[in-house]
Amino acid sequence: MTRADFLVAMLALGMLPLLYNRYWEEPVEGEDAEIMAGDDKKLKVSLNTNRRLNIEGPLGTSVLEVQDSRIRFVSSPCRGKQCIHSGWLQNTGDFAACLPNHISVTVRGNNRHYDAINF
């Protein structure tokens, strides 16, 4: 290995952490939340205003809370309470759902992100 080889290898290895740092950065905070109830009811809620939302589902009323640019399930008439355990949703792409009550929430940002890219 020549000195130039060593230099190239060091630069290459040094570049990698910078790349990870640059492109696997902090997730983007969402702008608004998209709430789906049932098969067809769609609701877009801004995360800027603090408020409580009562969403009707087949089991009853689920309560969602918007606070400090975050959203969460406060209560839901389901058994598992998975939706409530999901906690606060804040970043673009965050998702929680109460499947028994047919309600889901997705946080959206300015630039829409995909769940997955397949090619």
Add this chain to the structure above:
Amino acid sequence: MSSDARQITINPTREDYRIAWLTALAITIHIVESALPSPVPGIKPGLANVITIVVLLMYGWPTAAWVAMLRVVVGSLVIGTFLTPTFVLSFSGAVASITVLGIGSLLPGKGLGPIGYSLLAAMAHMATQFTVAYLLFIPHPGLFKLLPVLMTASVVFGIVSGLVVSAIMNRIR
């Protein structure tokens, strides 16, 4: 006798034969490698570039450039990807790595060895393919999440093929 019947003779030089043989070798590796499954799209060892580096070290840059470019064009004709997006990526990657190798071979003193050359070539190849893929095929910011992973792969495979090159050079010297 009419001039239509004139016979054209091509007198290949030693250099032409050498390029042809080495290109044939590179194409063979290229084809075998295209049959290997890849865990992640966009990542493959790039073993055909081993030949490019060996040629560069033994016969110099012009021969290496010929071998690399012919390999991409003829290889794509054989596999059936000529002028497809795959070919565009392959071609741009080859142009980038041969350019970087050209610049690298201008270094004064002892210059670069197998590992430096193949690292540079692998990274230039990957970075260019990524840029082309982003600009032409998938212009989505989400693609950048893949960049660190792809560059890591290129560094790893660059070092690995560099080791293969130095093993080959030790054998044939």
